[in-house]
Amino acid sequence: MMQWIVKFLILFILIWIERLIPSHLSNTGFIPDLVLIALIAWLPRQTRAHGMVAGFVGGLLQDLSSPGLLGITALAKVLACAAAGSLPKGRFRHQTIWIILAIVVAGAVQQLVFTIVLRGYGASGALIPLLRYGLPQYFVTIFYAGLVGIFIDYRSGSGVGN
Amino acid sequence: MKRRIDFSSGSIWRDTAVLFITAGIALFLMSQNNSSWLMPFKRVTPEIFSHLEAPARDILKAGKLRDENYRLARALADSALVGQWACEALLENQRLRVLLDLKERALPELIAAEIIGRAVPGRPGRVHLMTNSRLKISSNCAIITDVGLAGRVTGRAGNYIIGQLLTDPAIRIGARIQRSRVQGIVRWAYGNVCIMEGVSSGSDIIVGDRIVTSGQSEIYPGGILIGYVLNVESKRKGLFKTVSLRTAIDFNCLETVMILLDSKDSKGPIE
Numbered sequence: 087m088m089q090w091i092v093k094f095l096i097l098f099i100l101i102w103i104e105r106l107i108p109s110h111l112s113n114t115g116f117i118p119d120l121v122l123i124a125l126i127a128w129l130p131r132q133t134r135a136h137g138m139v140a141g142f143v144g145g146l147l148q149d150l151s152s153p154g155l156l157g158i159t160a161l162a163k164v165l166a167c168a169a170a171g172s173l174p175k176g177r178f179r180h181q182t183i184w185i186i187l188a189i190v191v192a193g194a195v196q197q198l199v200f201t202i203v204l205r206g207y208g209a210s211g212a213l214i215p216l217l218r219y220g221l222p223q224y225f226v227t228i229f230y231a232g233l234v235g236i237f238i239d240y241r242s243g244s245g246v247g248n
Numbered sequence: 249m250k251r252r253i254d255f256s257s258g259s260i261w262r263d264t265a266v267l268f269i270t271a272g273i274a275l276f277l278m279s280q281n282n283s284s285w286l287m288p289f290k291r292v293t294p295e296i297f298s299h300l301e302a303p304a305r306d307i308l309k310a311g312k313l314r315d316e317n318y319r320l321a322r323a324l325a326d327s328a329l330v331g332q333w334a335c336e337a338l339l340e341n342q343r344l345r346v347l348l349d350l351k352e353r354a355l356p357e358l359i360a361a362e363i364i365g366r367a368v369p370g371r372p373g374r375v376h377l378m379t380n381s382r383l384k385i386s387s388n389c390a391i392i393t394d395v396g397l398a399g400r401v402t403g404r405a406g407n408y409i410i411g412q413l414l415t416d417p418a419i420r421i422g423a424r425i426q427r428s429r430v431q432g433i434v435r436w437a438y439g440n441v442c443i444m445e446g447v448s449s450g451s452d453i454i455v456g457d458r459i460v461t462s463g464q465s466e467i468y469p470g471g472i473l474i475g476y477v478l479n480v481e482s483k484r485k486g487l488f489k490t491v492s493l494r495t496a497i498d499f500n501c502l503e504t505v506m507i508l509l510d511s512k513d514s515k516g517p518i519e
Contacts, residue, residue, distance in 0.1 A: 135263045
């Protein structure tokens with residue numbers, strides 16, 4: 087229970103940071119998806135089900151922090167965590183590689199969900215503007231996820247699944 | 249025989265169940281996006297986040313205050329410098345306008361000169377003057393300003409003219425009270441204060457009277473303002489009054505003067 091409270095607080099703080107200092111985190115003006123990075127970084131240490139629940143909570147918090155379509159980020163995060171959790175964890179010596187791979191998959195799934203749902207919902211009919219913001223954010227998120235992976239490798243000195 | 253679904257850690261069944269439940273809730277929330285029961289949540293939660301951000305935004309702004317302070321201080325210093333230059337130019341312009349007006353008013357040939365320094369160390373009453381005029385300036389020419397009498401020319405040192413101001417202890421000027429025509433001799437006392445000597449004890453002098461050159465001197469033309477009576481002292485058994493006067497010119501601020509070329513007692517050109 088305590089572990090979930092800590093995770094909730096961390097997600098809350100990350101959303102707070104995302105809202106607070108967007109211009110300080112990225113020179114390009116695109117904010118990395120800190121919540122997704124945290125969810126992916128937690129995945130190797132927990133089951134996929136736990137990852138999906140954490141993704142749902144984090145996504146719902148993100149939805150609640152802005153007056154947009156409620157539930158869309160929750161759905162995207164759940165599916166992203168499910169996809170990333172399906173990746174084999176024991177085949178990589180360094181966590182950095184796994185985290186980057188997982189964030190590539192999870193980010194792609196998330197962008198796909200956003201695109202499909204928003205087009206289906208009619209909130210954004212045009213695909214190009216959606217990708218124009220989504221793709222740079224996707225790559226910025228991958229970049230920051232790589233940095234997090236390097237940090238985790240530096241701290242633990244162990245491979246994924248060991 | 250019943251088949252049991254394994255919900256233990258890492259079970260595919262459990263993962264699938266969680267996926268369907270969470271995705272189902274998310275889809276349900278999306279379908280209810282515009283429902284009235286969700287509106288309070290959608291309205292309140294962004295406000296809560298905004299309230300939480302406000303103090304942190306203030307702190308982040310405070311971090312930039314130092315740079316902003318530095319930038320503003322530099323801009324202020326630049327502005328102050330420009331302001332000082334502008335003020336100097338304005339004052340110089342005013343002085344020159346007044347001098348020009350004085351020249352047009354009547355007095356004979358006047359040459360503008362600038363005080364560039366003391367001629368004798370420790371004696372602020374002796375100054376070096378510099379002028380661009382090619383006219384030959386005689387010794388004993390009176391030095392005036394738009395306000396009144398400043399002194400006289402005593403000679404030349406190289407390219408500079410030596411002036412003796414009212415603040416020189418050796419200077420003596422024939423003067424009179426403009427109102428009552430009482431005469432006396434003015435000499436420097438201290439600062440911008442002079443003393444008028446030789447005034448008989450029965451003379452009509454009151455504080456504030458204008459003291460002008462008497463015109464009986466061979467150096468200074470008559471009627472040039474010297475100063476204003478500051479104090480009048482009469483000794484009980486004395487024959488004379490001691491009259492203190494404040495000079496019309498503030499010699500601490502004197503920068504530009506005019507040399508009166510046709511003073512009565514110009515002793516010929518000095519080279």
